[in-house]
Amino acid sequence: MPRLNTDFIQMIKYVIKRLALSVLILLGVSLIIYALIRIQPGLDFVEKKYQAQLQQDSTGQVAELVKQIQATYGLDTNIFAGYLKWLSNILQGNFGDSFQLSVPTGEVTYIEIIGPDGNPILTPKYETTSNVVSIIFAKSGVSFIIALIATVLEFIIAIPLGIVSATKQYGVVDYTVTVLAMMGISLPSFFLGALLLKVFSVELGWFPYSGLTDPNSGLPVIIDQAWHLVLPILVLTMLSVGGLMRYTRTNMLEVMNSDYIRTARAKGLSEHSVIYKHAFRNTLIPLATLFAGILPSLFGGAMITEQVFSIDGIGKAAYTAVVNGDVPFVMAYCMFLSILTVIGTLLSDIMYAIVDPRVKLS
Amino acid sequence: MKFIDKIKEKFFKKDEHSLSVRDERLIARNNRRAMKEFEKKKNRKNVPEEEYLSQMKDENNIVEFEGLKTYFFTDVGTVKAVDGVTFSIPKKSIVGVVGESGCGKSITSLSLMRLVQAPQGQIVDGSIRFAAKDGKVYDIAKMPVSEVYKIRGKEIAMIFQEPMTSLNPVFTIGQQLDEVYELHFNDKDKKKAKEHSLEMLNLVGMAMPENVYKCYPHELSGGMRQRVMIAMALACDPRLVIADEPTTALDVTIQAQILELLKNLKERIDGSIMLITHDLGVIAEMADYVVVMYAGRVIEQGTAEEIFLNPLHPYTVGLQKSKPVVNKKVDKLYNIPGNVPNPVNLPDYCYFRERCDKCVKKCAGKYPETVWVSPTHCVACYRYAERH
Numbered sequence: 001m002p003r004l005n006t007d008f009i010q011m012i013k014y015v016i017k018r019l020a021l022s023v024l025i026l027l028g029v030s031l032i033i034y035a036l037i038r039i040q041p042g043l044d045f046v047e048k049k050y051q052a053q054l055q056q057d058s059t060g061q062v063a064e065l066v067k068q069i070q071a072t073y074g075l076d077t078n079i080f081a082g083y084l085k086w087l088s089n090i091l092q093g094n095f096g097d098s099f100q101l102s103v104p105t106g107e108v109t110y111i112e113i114i115g116p117d118g119n120p121i122l123t124p125k126y127e128t129t130s131n132v133v134s135i136i137f138a139k140s141g142v143s144f145i146i147a148l149i150a151t152v153l154e155f156i157i158a159i160p161l162g163i164v165s166a167t168k169q170y171g172v173v174d175y176t177v178t179v180l181a182m183m184g185i186s187l188p189s190f191f192l193g194a195l196l197l198k199v200f201s202v203e204l205g206w207f208p209y210s211g212l213t214d215p216n217s218g219l220p221v222i223i224d225q226a227w228h229l230v231l232p233i234l235v236l237t238m239l240s241v242g243g244l245m246r247y248t249r250t251n252m253l254e255v256m257n258s259d260y261i262r263t264a265r266a267k268g269l270s271e272h273s274v275i276y277k278h279a280f281r282n283t284l285i286p287l288a289t290l291f292a293g294i295l296p297s298l299f300g301g302a303m304i305t306e307q308v309f310s311i312d313g314i315g316k317a318a319y320t321a322v323v324n325g326d327v328p329f330v331m332a333y334c335m336f337l338s339i340l341t342v343i344g345t346l347l348s349d350i351m352y353a354i355v356d357p358r359v360k361l362s
Numbered sequence: 363m364k365f366i367d368k369i370k371e372k373f374f375k376k377d378e379h380s381l382s383v384r385d386e387r388l389i390a391r392n393n394r395r396a397m398k399e400f401e402k403k404k405n406r407k408n409v410p411e412e413e414y415l416s417q418m419k420d421e422n423n424i425v426e427f428e429g430l431k432t433y434f435f436t437d438v439g440t441v442k443a444v445d446g447v448t449f450s451i452p453k454k455s456i457v458g459v460v461g462e463s464g465c466g467k468s469i470t471s472l473s474l475m476r477l478v479q480a481p482q483g484q485i486v487d488g489s490i491r492f493a494a495k496d497g498k499v500y501d502i503a504k505m506p507v508s509e510v511y512k513i514r515g516k517e518i519a520m521i522f523q524e525p526m527t528s529l530n531p532v533f534t535i536g537q538q539l540d541e542v543y544e545l546h547f548n549d550k551d552k553k554k555a556k557e558h559s560l561e562m563l564n565l566v567g568m569a570m571p572e573n574v575y576k577c578y579p580h581e582l583s584g585g586m587r588q589r590v591m592i593a594m595a596l597a598c599d600p601r602l603v604i605a606d607e608p609t610t611a612l613d614v615t616i617q618a619q620i621l622e623l624l625k626n627l628k629e630r631i632d633g634s635i636m637l638i639t640h641d642l643g644v645i646a647e648m649a650d651y652v653v654v655m656y657a658g659r660v661i662e663q664g665t666a667e668e669i670f671l672n673p674l675h676p677y678t679v680g681l682q683k684s685k686p687v688v689n690k691k692v693d694k695l696y697n698i699p700g701n702v703p704n705p706v707n708l709p710d711y712c713y714f715r716e717r718c719d720k721c722v723k724k725c726a727g728k729y730p731e732t733v734w735v736s737p738t739h740c741v742a743c744y745r746y747a748e749r750h
Contacts, residue, residue: 259527268515
């Protein structure tokens with residue numbers, strides 16, 4: 001198979017070239033994000049923290065202190081110098097510590113405390129870390145599970161619905177599905193989330209309304225957590241199904257009107273194999289582009305939805321970090337997403353070459 | 363003055379074609395009703411065979427169209443793409459169907475395959491009788507969709523005009539050819555299917571069929587793709603092949619080869635070919651019988667000799683005049699003045715009247731009846747009505 005071999009080498013070359021290019025892209029992205037977060041209007045992290053004291057400060061001592069703390073956080077430099085410092089830290093493998101977030105490391109040390117009776121008591125102390133990489137790893141787990149289930153459901157529901165509604169164009173099914181999809185696209189997540197909470201948690205009491213676990217539920221932990229995740233997953237799925245379904249429907253309609261589908265019919269193939277063999281393979285081609293968006297959305301968390309359901313995932317953490325001007329965490333989070341996006345785009349290009357024989361990577 | 367006339371004409375036309383909101387609603391409602399009704403009829407199950415079994419008028423024919431009407435229910439009104447077409451395809455012959463773009467040639471052939479774009483396009487009336495291999499005569503126009511699969515592809519195969527887009531881009535030539543074998547010989551044996559496909563590729567004169575078998579359509583040239591299309595039609599072992607402008611998208615040297623191939627194909631399947639084209643040269647070369655269509659109707663038909671040596675309808679005459687002739691020097695090539703009438707709201711008089719330079723008084727009347735001037739030659743024109 002000499003042909004396949006050369007194709008494969010071409011592909012490897014292409015991937016290496018793209019990866020080299022993506023380093024440049026990431027540099028540009030990081031500069032823009034750093035500049036954006038530093039020029040954020042209002043007070044910075046330290047000023048906000050000492051706002052009350054600063055207002056009552058008549059001697060200028062607090063202002064002095066704030067300046068010192070700003071220097072330790074690296075907020076006293078101008079944007080470009082700050083960026084260079086951040087970059088040099090990154091290149092040394094030091095991603096920095098979040099200003100405010102911390103997660104338990106899992107390590108426990110015991111400290112002796114003198115009890116009221118004068119005897120020393122061993123008290124456990126749970127170690128925490130503020131390293132941004134650790135935070136991202138610790139918090140993205142639950143977000144990943146939510147996003148994975150929602151994405152799988154999205155694909156399972158949207159693609160067949162899109163195909164059915166395209167093959168029965170202008171039928172009852174088509175109109176129903178299209179209207180529902182339109183509604184799904186139009187609803188904002190905070191509204192749908194609040195609505196579901198009102199109906200299913202507050203009124204009906206079927207589902208818990210916040211957090212991940214409830215110590216009083218009496219259920220095994222896994223089932224309890226799953227129970228807590230039903231509504232957020234429902235929100236994410238309902239909102240994303242519409243878009244994908246419409247996308248599939250449009251592609252399918254275009255494919256169904258093409259000449260080769262007429263040829264397939266003229267051959268005498270049954271409608272079933274025309275749709276699910278000849279048309280479906282061609283509908284997959286544009287769907288391959290969607291893979292670019294899937295990676296970041298899988299790991300990046302859902303900011304608003306996690307906020308609405310108070311789920312302690314990476315989306316909520318990122319939201320708090322952005323609001324509070326937590327520069328190291330926002331930087332790390334955005335870089336994490338950028339890397340995922342770059343890899344996702346590359347993957348989708350490779351998918352293109354796999355699905356469509358006309359595309360050659362070179 | 364002329365300028366003002368032109369403007370007037372433009373505005374007048376605009377009035378004629380624009381629709382009020384009320385009209386649009388009415389059309390949409392009627393369309394929905396009509397489409398629903400026809401779709402329901404098409405998708406029936408367990409229809410008794412008697413309903414679509416028929417008798418041929420002439421045993422020597424393989425297909426007889428009679429009063430076929432295929433309409434499209436569009437937003438601007440009902441387009442009568444095919445409006446009462448009657449002609450037949452004799453066994454073991456090549457019938458050429460000619461006419462300019464939009465005159466209903468392709469829709470006639472798609473009606474025969476029952477591949478008209480649904481739900482907008484529907485066979486409204488008329489019959490298409492087809493003499494099948496099993497000795498029965500089916501009326502394809504009345505068959506429910508589930509029964510059409512007996513005929514489509516198996517007994518009637520079709521070659522389309524755009525070889526560039528008529529092959530599925532994501533499957534190899536081999537896969538697309540094997541499929542036909544597996545379907546029609548009901549044989550899932552991959553090896554046999556491949557053997558059969560290679561034989562077909564060989565038959566259509568493909569160099570290195572083994573290589574082509576593994577290729578994707580985009581790796582082949584237009585002529586090669588058209589050969590693949592012909593191989594595909596051949597693989598079905600049909601009794602009738604519909605070739606819908608098989609040479610339009612190809613260059614002249616390849617055209618000749620493809621036509622030669624079609625002739626061989628006819629010999630091999632020992633059946634008939636319905637050749638749709640607007641190239642009179644192709645018709646003269648290939649066809650035994652010629653059907654001339656205009657605005658959804660057959661205006662003249664006869665043997666190739668009759669049509670070429672003794673064309674009767676002014677439209678046929680015009681078509682032939684507008685064909686360039688080798689070794690003849692002309693300043694300007696003749697063209698028939700005017701355009702095909704709007705297929706929505708066709709008038710009830712000869713559709714060619716406004717473009718015709720040989721009008722007689724009677725032409726003001728209804729659409730002319732078909733007049734038989736010889737057992738094989740007929741024409742729909744008032745100028746011949748009295749003589750016969």
